[in-house]
Amino acid sequence: MAMATDVPKDGFRLSMLIYDTRYRSYTIQLVVLVLFALAVAWLLSNTVQNLAARGKEFNFGFLWQRAGYDIGQQLIPYTNDSTHFRALLVGLINTLVVAFFGCIFATILGVLIGVLRLSKNWLVSRLMTIYVEMFRNVPLLLWILLSYVILSETTPQPRDFRVTDEMAAAGKEPAAAMMLFDTVAVTNRGTNIPSPLFERGLGTLDLGFLSLNLTFWAIVAVIAGSVWVNRRILASARATQEATGVRPVTWWKSILVLFAPLIALLIALGFHLEIPELKGFNFAGGILVAHSFTALLIALTLYTAAFIAEIVRAGIMAVSRGQSEAAFALGLRPGRTMNLIILPQALRVIIPPLISQYLNLTKNTSLGIAVSYLDLRGTLGGITLNQTGRELECMLLMMLIYLTISLTISTLMNIYNKSVQLKAR
Amino acid sequence: MAIEFSRKDMLPPLPPPVSERGAVKWARENLFSTPLNIALTVLGVLVILWLVKSALPWWLNSVWNASSLSECRAIVEASAGAGATGACWAMLRVWWSGFIFGFYPSAEWWRPILSLGLLFAALSPALFAGQKRNLTIVIAGAALFLVVALYLAETPATAFVLSMVLILGLLALAQVAPAKLLWFTLIYPALMLWLLWGGSVWLPIVGMAGFGVLYFVFRLASPFIGLAPAAGLGVVAAALWWLYIDVPVVNQLQGLLPFGIPSIDSDEFGGFLLATVIGVTAITFSLPIGILLALGRQSDMLIVKTLSVGFIEFIRGVPLITLLFTASLLLQYFLPPGTNFDIILRVIILVTFFAAAYLAEVIRGGLAALPRGQYEAADALGLDYWRAQRLIILPQALKISIPAIVSTFIGLFKDTTLVGLIGLYEPLKGITQLVRADTNWKGIYWEPYIFVGVIFFVICFGMSRYSMYLERKLKTDHR
Numbered sequence: 001m002a003m004a005t006d007v008p009k010d011g012f013r014l015s016m017l018i019y020d021t022r023y024r025s026y027t028i029q030l031v032v033l034v035l036f037a038l039a040v041a042w043l044l045s046n047t048v049q050n051l052a053a054r055g056k057e058f059n060f061g062f063l064w065q066r067a068g069y070d071i072g073q074q075l076i077p078y079t080n081d082s083t084h085f086r087a088l089l090v091g092l093i094n095t096l097v098v099a100f101f102g103c104i105f106a107t108i109l110g111v112l113i114g115v116l117r118l119s120k121n122w123l124v125s126r127l128m129t130i131y132v133e134m135f136r137n138v139p140l141l142l143w144i145l146l147s148y149v150i151l152s153e154t155t156p157q158p159r160d161f162r163v164t165d166e167m168a169a170a171g172k173e174p175a176a177a178m179m180l181f182d183t184v185a186v187t188n189r190g191t192n193i194p195s196p197l198f199e200r201g202l203g204t205l206d207l208g209f210l211s212l213n214l215t216f217w218a219i220v221a222v223i224a225g226s227v228w229v230n231r232r233i234l235a236s237a238r239a240t241q242e243a244t245g246v247r248p249v250t251w252w253k254s255i256l257v258l259f260a261p262l263i264a265l266l267i268a269l270g271f272h273l274e275i276p277e278l279k280g281f282n283f284a285g286g287i288l289v290a291h292s293f294t295a296l297l298i299a300l301t302l303y304t305a306a307f308i309a310e311i312v313r314a315g316i317m318a319v320s321r322g323q324s325e326a327a328f329a330l331g332l333r334p335g336r337t338m339n340l341i342i343l344p345q346a347l348r349v350i351i352p353p354l355i356s357q358y359l360n361l362t363k364n365t366s367l368g369i370a371v372s373y374l375d376l377r378g379t380l381g382g383i384t385l386n387q388t389g390r391e392l393e394c395m396l397l398m399m400l401i402y403l404t405i406s407l408t409i410s411t412l413m414n415i416y417n418k419s420v421q422l423k424a425r
Numbered sequence: 426m427a428i429e430f431s432r433k434d435m436l437p438p439l440p441p442p443v444s445e446r447g448a449v450k451w452a453r454e455n456l457f458s459t460p461l462n463i464a465l466t467v468l469g470v471l472v473i474l475w476l477v478k479s480a481l482p483w484w485l486n487s488v489w490n491a492s493s494l495s496e497c498r499a500i501v502e503a504s505a506g507a508g509a510t511g512a513c514w515a516m517l518r519v520w521w522s523g524f525i526f527g528f529y530p531s532a533e534w535w536r537p538i539l540s541l542g543l544l545f546a547a548l549s550p551a552l553f554a555g556q557k558r559n560l561t562i563v564i565a566g567a568a569l570f571l572v573v574a575l576y577l578a579e580t581p582a583t584a585f586v587l588s589m590v591l592i593l594g595l596l597a598l599a600q601v602a603p604a605k606l607l608w609f610t611l612i613y614p615a616l617m618l619w620l621l622w623g624g625s626v627w628l629p630i631v632g633m634a635g636f637g638v639l640y641f642v643f644r645l646a647s648p649f650i651g652l653a654p655a656a657g658l659g660v661v662a663a664a665l666w667w668l669y670i671d672v673p674v675v676n677q678l679q680g681l682l683p684f685g686i687p688s689i690d691s692d693e694f695g696g697f698l699l700a701t702v703i704g705v706t707a708i709t710f711s712l713p714i715g716i717l718l719a720l721g722r723q724s725d726m727l728i729v730k731t732l733s734v735g736f737i738e739f740i741r742g743v744p745l746i747t748l749l750f751t752a753s754l755l756l757q758y759f760l761p762p763g764t765n766f767d768i769i770l771r772v773i774i775l776v777t778f779f780a781a782a783y784l785a786e787v788i789r790g791g792l793a794a795l796p797r798g799q800y801e802a803a804d805a806l807g808l809d810y811w812r813a814q815r816l817i818i819l820p821q822a823l824k825i826s827i828p829a830i831v832s833t834f835i836g837l838f839k840d841t842t843l844v845g846l847i848g849l850y851e852p853l854k855g856i857t858q859l860v861r862a863d864t865n866w867k868g869i870y871w872e873p874y875i876f877v878g879v880i881f882f883v884i885c886f887g888m889s890r891y892s893m894y895l896e897r898k899l900k901t902d903h904r
Contacts, residue, residue: 029726029727050758121456133882137882140839146870146874149874369846377746391758395754402743403743406742407742
């Protein structure tokens, strides 16, 4: 009787490519590779034929032509005389700005709601459940459109803010008033917020291909320096504590280091806020934030916060009760239990899904097209594409950029995730 | 002498103090246990009061009968005084068919209705495998829905009778041989396509015959050349059938026996009909593709693994909207010159790929969560790869991933609204925009969004509750 472990010795036969598990995987991989190559070749040849039939060619030269359209929200200098590439950059920055603020606000709101949903208060936890279910089960597009419509149709016109002489004489209030100590005005044309100005700004450094706003980078440098010095102070305090058992008092040093240099710099630069004022039929001064940006930000924040709340709740519930009981048994106060025992363990569960929520939020900013927010999708994949007729190049470039953003965020977050991960042997 | 002063019977226990029982105790524990809790409760009550104060009059002043927004407002002001606000649901009287069917001709509404009713009948064997009682409930519910909806849609008598025969036949089949219902599930996609888009009756029949050809060739060839090559040969034969034989045969048969229903163009689709068609089709096809991709990503074969990872990461890295624009703008570049197929079909293909990539990651999580011993046990039993996957690995892995799979489906269904951005008339961006552009209803915004939002909420919430039911039902571990 042949043993099952017997290896056939009668040489290699062609049928072994299919029936012998040692070779079968090579056969399958070869077939898959050939099929894949054939499919790619087919798609490429179709594309070449189609491009030839339409008399188009495949190159990115159009990026350096004049764009010829205006973009409402521009954080780097841009006019309609700039190139399509410049428009792409403006769009990319707009995408990143919404994504950045969206992630921050959604995290704050989401953590708050997730914690409140776990609260022992019956009423509050029910309200939070309603919030979460309501926002999770309705499409994001609805929230974007709805907040845009509400912002642009229910807000007062700029002339409603006006106080005429007769009204002042009669002691009547205008139909609409500015908010936050008369610094912010929400009108149907946009939100007017104060703009930071510098009397003695440092000007810009022109490097030819890009110009640096020195004032901005000076502030960034000072903040980064302060944070670094503060970390050194905390590290030395910890070292002292390890060596002597007594932790030196550091809070006033921290406050001094963190805020004094920044305030000094702002005073030196002559920092002041320019508050929007009603002049004629519209507000002048300050910055006009378009409703498309505000609506997109509000909708993304509210929608993603519902998902983050669930993640936070699951993370906190994943830490077993024994952990907090053990901490109480050690005599730790509730605040320190939360900081030292619960949070570090909950974070390990929370962070991976949180990363994917950040990624989703970033990708969802592309829905800004529904309210004509000119992000990457609106500039490169919208107006530029329509003006130049280069669908293939624009779409490929846009997908590549989104892919790069996604992979960058997930890489950065994975590095952070590794640092809080359980160090297993 | 007996001791007389000792008590002979016990006193009944006193009731607990008022603060320790009933509603008072509950409120003390759940609403007012700490200062923070009291503050939260007060805040919660304030929020509720504010919501009620701002929304309740608006609801109570609802107007159901008016021909324009200005008329609505006049009615509200007349009944509730100047400055009062009220909902204007009268808009729905005019536009409800747009929200549900888009521009589908009203004489043909019975077709989408019948498709929906049959969808439940087709899904029931998959949702409640072998449970006769649940099957009967679902199909009887579908039949009831069909009777009412088809009557309301003023269905032609022939179509009405045929639909009733079909659904009652299915109901009878569920009683006699519930397992046979799966055959109906298999032919349902062709039936649905035909019902919705219309055309010759021979289209679905000859199309389904392609699968018959596949099976026939497979059975014929498998004894001689083995299972895998025979399956490949079958696929090739079926592809040849669909490419070269299908259309002439349909034309011939249509010439001989011209049966058919009017064809409907894709741009007449809209509203929730469109969202459901895209959602249901993409959900159905994304699950098998997702499973294959997940297995490919877990595979030992380097090339298969690389291709799967590349596909999954690419799709997950770009927003759905760029894929939809690919469907509407770019797909024509990748196909042979002159081909131009339906925009809804193109969208469905891209949405299916999108969902499949997300599902693959979800299922991969389930596969990774299975203990190693399960794989080893399957190997020890001598099962080959596909048997091990089908009998041991996938049933457990899929069970673990049910909640995540369903939430992917929910996300997919919500994402169908994005097709509005490439010019299709889905309920949100498409139809609502039309309503708001209508001169009679210019300036209306809460009502259409609430209407659409509530329908989406009901469907998505229902799906998540079903997944919870399924999770409980399939739970086999020790509690």
